[in-house]
Amino acid sequence: MRVVRLVALGTLLHVKQFSRSQFEIATALIIPLVQATLAVYLFRAGTEPHRMLEAAIGAGMMAVWSSVLFGSGGAIQTQRWQGTLEMLMLSPRPPALLIFPITLATAVTGTYAMVATLLWGGLVYRIPLDIAHPLAFAVAVPAAILGLGMFGLLLASTFVLVPNANAVNNALEYPVWLVSGMLVPVTVLPGWTGPIGAALPTTWAARAVRESVTGAGPVWPSLGTCLAISAVCLVAGAAVMSYVERRARANATLALA
Amino acid sequence: MALAIEARDLRRTYRTRTGWLNPRRVAIDAVRGVDLDVRRGELFGLLGPNGAGKTTTIKMLNTLLIPTSGTARVCGFDVVSQTREVRKRIGYVFGGDRGLYDRLSGLDNLRYFAELYGVPAARQKRRIAELLELVGLAGRERDRVEGYSRGMRQRLHIARGLLHEPEVLFLDEPSIGVDPVAARELRSTVAGLAATGTTVLLTTHYMAEAEELCDRIAVIAGGEIQALGTADELKHYAQGRRVLEVQAFGVTDAQVKGIDLLPGVREASVEVLGTSQVLTVQSDAAVDVQADVLRALDGVRLGRVTARQPTLEDAYVTIVNGVDRTPATVTA
Secondary structure: OHHHHHHHHHHHHHHHHHHOOHHHHHHHHHHHHHHHHHHHHHHHHOOOHHHHHHHHHHHHHHHHHHHHHHHHHOHHHHHHHHOOHHHHHOOOOOHHHHHHHHHHHHHHHHHHHHHHHHHHHHHHHOOOOOOOOHHHHHHHHHHHHHHHHHHHHHHHHHHOOOOOHHHHHHHHHHHHHHHOOOOOOHHHOOOOHHHHHHHOHHHHHHHHHHHHHHOOOOHHHHHHHHHHHHHHHHHHHHHHHHHHHHHHHHHOOOOOO | OOEEEEEEEEEEEEEEEEOOOOOEEEEEEEEEEEEEEEEOOOEEEEEOOOOOOHHHHHHHHOOOOOOOEEEEEEOOEEOOOOHHHHHHHEEEEEOOOOOOOOOOEHHHHHHHHHHHOOOOHHHHHHHHHHHHHHHOOOOOOOOEHHHOOHHHHHHHHHHHHHOOOOOEEEEEOOOOOOOHHHHHHHHHHHHHHHHOOOEEEEEEOOHHHHHHHOOEEEEEEOOEEEEEEOHHHHHHHHOOEEEEEEEEEOOOHHHHHHHHOOOOEEEEEEEEEOOEEEEEEEEEOOOOOHHHHHHHOOOOEEEEEEEEOOOHHHHHHHHHHOOOOOOEEEEO
């Protein structure tokens, strides 16, 4: 119970900390307009204009992924710059419990962009918010956010081991959009991308949310698969994080100075 | 004798690599064999110049750094293999602006760290209120930290370090950059903590602070403990000397070097204070160097000239100046 309380409070406070950054707010408002525009024109140019809402949801998931990728990937570095990493690590808790609320918060703040995408889509491009299974949608979105937050812990712990993690971040953003089927259906992609997409929780998260919106398939198997893969990522991320913490103490890299 | 902190032959070497085409490895021995015993309830000071190894020593003791060799125990627990037990029992406060969530309120910062440090939910509210009162932030706790002055941030750091009522508190230059009034309040807070039985390990640059607060003081320089004792015991390092202080405007390095070579002079150093300089000359007690020093300063505008007995600061300068500080080793 104490762990749940710690994660909940930590996530809430990190969401507060992120949401009060003017840069984050501006990004969360402007980028979705670009993404909604991209989605709209991509599908208008195609032959399926009725799939505009699906495209807007896909664009929203892209925004959540970007937030997780950049926020979680750089979570440890950001805490180091703030000088808070040492203070977090000094607490008598497993390192994963200190970083997981941060990666979860990056996924939660990503939903701002998702909401903004839908709003921009409705206001500017008149895309109606016509959801097939509202209840499933209401469950699928937070569950997908939780799953991506868990995936974020693996990103946070492994990226800190990679030199030039920023370059890796940039290189991963678009490929994951594509192989996860966030913007275009995975069926139009080359066959070899299938296994990669199937191993990523982003694919199942996007699929579950899309299924709840279109009613094209059962939501729960996709959502269950997303959470199962994410749980594996969480466990792997926790193991890597313990290794990273010990290595940082040995190499004196917890602080900037 | 119950010990709160015990360190044996504690060493820490930092290894870095520089250059791409012709990489060179640099090994810096920041701490070179520190032995330390701090009793429970003691207020222990660690004094030393920049780069002496104070912060590295503290970070090895508080589990943030793994020693290259040697052992250390805090409250009986090993700092390398029993980190969680050590962390439950210690608090850490460092000087400066960083280390807080700036866009959150002071209260949110304290709530988060209370949760992290395992303060029971039922106790958190009361404990946070007590600490806000103790550090003088009651009434400002809902303001964002980014709007706090440096002194307020420092007090919030202290409140955070005390949330879980640690048995041992590490204070790493807590008064750095704090105004004199806030520094006095901080000293009073630290003294109060020690009075309630908390063991405090304090590093500072300020001699007056160390002399006022600490039961015992260790002077560290070149990564090694150079002297250890009470403030009065340390003053013996400057025994047999007298000190001449000259307020001056425009003393050159060459003149200081010249004064250093005068017969009977042991040390000469200059400190800049605002627009003026203070030249401090330590000499043998039996030799009056005042006339020679003033002659060496011919042409320099002078202010107040004072002769006095050595202080802890003079003893500190004596100890530190006798140390060879060449800790870096470079290999291809």
